[in-house]
Amino acid sequence: MSSDTTPLHFDTKPNTNPMPEADRLKAFENLGFGTLFSDHMAVVRWSADKGWHSAEITARAPFPIDPASSVLHYAQEIFEGMKAYRAADGRAVLFRPEENARRFNESARRMAMPELPEADFLAAVEKLVRIDAKWIPQGEGSLYLRPFMFACENFLGVRPSKEYIFCVIASPVGPYFKGGAKPVKIWLSEQYTRAAPGGTGAAKCGGNYAASLIAQKEASAQGCDQVVFLDAAEHRWVEELGGMNVFFVMDDGTLVTPPLNGTILPGITRKSLIDLAREQGMTVKEELYSFEQWQADVKSGKLKEAFACGTAAVVAAIGAVKFPAGEFQIANGETGETTTKLRQALIGIQRGQTNDSHGWLHEIAGV
The missing domain is CATH 3.30.470.10 (Aminotransferase class 4, branched-chain amino acid transferase, N-terminal domain)
Structure with missing residues (x-):
């Protein structure tokens, strides 16, 4: 080199x-x-x-x-x-x-x-x-x-x-999802996986996205906007969407997001949201979260919100999850308070509307 x-x-x-x-x-x-x-x-x-x-x-x-x-x-x-x-x-x-x-x-x-x-x-x-x-x-x-x-x-x-x-x-x-910043409906893929340990999941290569397209096609056929994948080894742990990282908001205000273990893309939007959430006094846990737990937490009321994030869509609330055995709503299918607050904080910095105390903005001189 x-x-x-x-x-x-x-x-x-x-x-x-x-x-x-x-x-x-x-x-x-x-x-x-x-x-x-x-x-x-x-x-x-x-x-x-x-x-x-x-x-x-x-x-x-x-x-x-x-x-x-x-x-x-x-x-x-x-x-x-x-x-x-x-x-x-x-x-x-x-x-x-x-x-x-x-x-x-x-x-x-x-x-x-x-x-x-x-x-x-x-x-x-x-x-x-x-x-x-x-x-x-x-x-x-x-x-x-x-x-x-x-x-x-x-x-x-x-x-x-x-x-x-x-x-x-x-x-x-313009907006990545049709209709703008509204909650999206996602499909849980039980048949396909996005990446495996030792593979290319943490690299931003086209092959990862090619491998996700059949599941995305399946999601579209189910009337969903995006697909979410489980891990390749146990088909149990939530990893990420086809092109976005995912967060869960609990009833005590804690944020949970899957850890970067080599199968998940280290998103820059993900990293920024973690920093912003912690600055706002929120506890952020990067830990494994199963689909079974996701369903149980929705049923018990412990899970209050869920959202996906990435450069293209920025932050998108997850309003509903569909899977072969059923479907459930999150936050009554609406965008929750924490999702809205974090999205506004991030966009405010990106567009120079609020103070950039982190030095995240890079000005292009002469434009």
Whole structure:
């Protein structure tokens, strides 16, 4: 792996055919999630002999990929999800981007891929946001950023690739779930698991999400918004949703969330909410929580709320849980007080509406 600490120089090649302003503003009137893309992308290449090189900001365009490209056969691919916000005072800000850079490299190590210096990761993100700043929506919208890396050596042997492409693209987005911030209904998967001990559950790689799609399809067929998985070993312990971490709010105000044991993605939103909850005087326990206990706690009234969290949806209350043997509601299917309080606290910081005493916001100068 390259150990060069010299910062990459990015060549900027502005898009000569950007989306017309009128078309962009029209598209902003009905933002979905991940269907509209900005004019540019950041690209950096890596090879075993050169290390990281050829960094540029250029017009968003397809990559020419050979049919033998190793990513198509052995799935060496990782990504991150993060957002740029237009703060209350007009600044363009990122939320804890250093955590994304750090987690990106943790994923890279697990997938036997080269690590990208954190400074270069941040520079690529910043430069893309700077050139596409007009793509940051006002109001409740945000600019979703997708840094990713994939193997691109044309070789069919089973070993780590000797060539990779790192790229960042941007997509202006509205609410992740249709209907906005309302309680979601989730499906408990009893047949499928997301990750196993020793596997890639803690890495943000595409294969984890591919493995969850059949369960998500099952959830949709059951009229649910998301799927929640149990552990692979005992099929008993609640782990996480298809793409979100989960929290439980008890009647004494305690928060319970599954521990990071290698099968769960260490969410940045999860980490931030734990910090905020503890600052507000709440007890947070990272411990195993079974589905049997979940049902019993709902029945007894011990469990008052449950919510899921992640970069895309931020915080979403869980209003109902459906499983093959039945269904139950949480908090009468409404968003509870603790969920609302934590969501507002987090969003307030992310959008620069409240004091950022943690130093979590990262301002992009000149935007």
